[in-house]
Amino acid sequence: MTILFGDDVQIDGAVAARGALMGPSPASQRELRTHLATHGAVPALGAHAVVRLAADSGLAGHGGAGFPLHRKLEAVIAARGRAIVVANGAEGEPASAKDRWLLSRRPHLVLDGLQLVARATNATDAYLYLNHRLPVETFSQVLDERRRAGLDPVSVTVVAAPDAFISGEETAVVSHLSGAAALPRFKSPRVTERGVRGRPTLVSNVETLALLALIARRGAGWFRASGTADAPGTMLLTVGGAVRAPGIVEAPHGTPLADVLDLAGGPSTHLQAVLLGGYHGTWLTTDEAAAAKLSRSDLAPLGASPGAGVMVALARGTCALVEMSRVMSYLAQESAGQCGPCLNGLPRIASQLKSIAFQGSTAFQGDRRAVDELLRLGDLVVGRGACHHPDGSMRFLRSGLRVFATEVELHLAGHCSRTSDDVALPLAVTR
């Protein structure tokens, strides 16, 4: 079975490890016996011990928001009703493949972690919410084998996530697992209180769960030995664009971004910018990227965050505005269409950006009002939705307008620096 990264690149095309999720060998651990031979069995831990390990290790979520796992666990434990736990492997972000890599190569670590959070919350139901490109049947077989081996006291149901950018958003996951469409909902009450079918629900990214499975075996101290004091441990990243070996890498928090690019073979040409955090993420200049480290506190002054570990290197000769225009049109199309400002605003923003990116000759004659209008429309969508889709989309656009200010000036004057027709930013297959 071939599992694809993007349209044609295999996930195992390039992997580089500076951590325990991948290392010491990136070979598949899909076979249960390989998994057990590599990692051993999960020690028998009580509910309280699991929560303590989550707290002591400082493990935070790897789906993008970076919320501490133990606080989610405590919220679910404190809520009334029988809990439900969900391994979130939706990975709707087109530039990300790390969750698919993890699920296809380390499924048992994820499933061990799912059982651990089930134990911690005394959950009676568990779900594996799977990226639409991964085969549900394969994972059902994996789960059958685990059940026969007595590894899964809480039965796990595999559910395919719809092919949509926002299908992994926490409330969208809960809506889908409750039998409705995978659309975000109003955030009150929290899913930890009233989630799937009204029951307290823990939704955790698959990488977070896999790390918990390692922590359960090796201890909180082992986890804290890598990474930084405020962000212990390692993270998986999907590194793409103008690097020699695009693919999945694992690096400790605090690693210089330049070293992360080197894990992916280093830049394949001169770069003009780096995108960090995917299509809800932040553009950085090459100077900023050269000085920055992979840590929340380090990146905060740049308006950036490690997010879900997506890094795209943009080569010189590519027009960043053309690239951003393609992505903004995609993001507008991926609006769930529930919230007026997002539904109306994102298409207007995408179309305004398109007119700047693809304008003919001297359409704007240097007039900056075309850009002002873009920012004005942006102000109308930010903070005015049930989810962060408008906010994230505008973070991507605004940071790009700053980093590519020279290109913007060129376009307003009727020029474009593009020397190559290569497409740099991957988009999902058109539905």
Added chain:
Amino acid sequence: MNATKTTTRIVVDWTACDGRGLCAELLPELVSRDEWGFPLIPDPAVPAALRYHAERAIAACPRLALRLSSA
């Protein structure tokens, strides 16, 4: 006696709101409308003097898209 002062804020459930605009008519002190008709609330804090009017606007919303939150 709790020393911290709680602020009452008006909150929009954007998935429910259809932009009918009754809130802007009943509570113009806090709510205006954007170019698509959806509520613009620059400062969602509801002063005590407007509390009654805010509650009326919330009750009048045909989509039940508004609520008060004390945090």
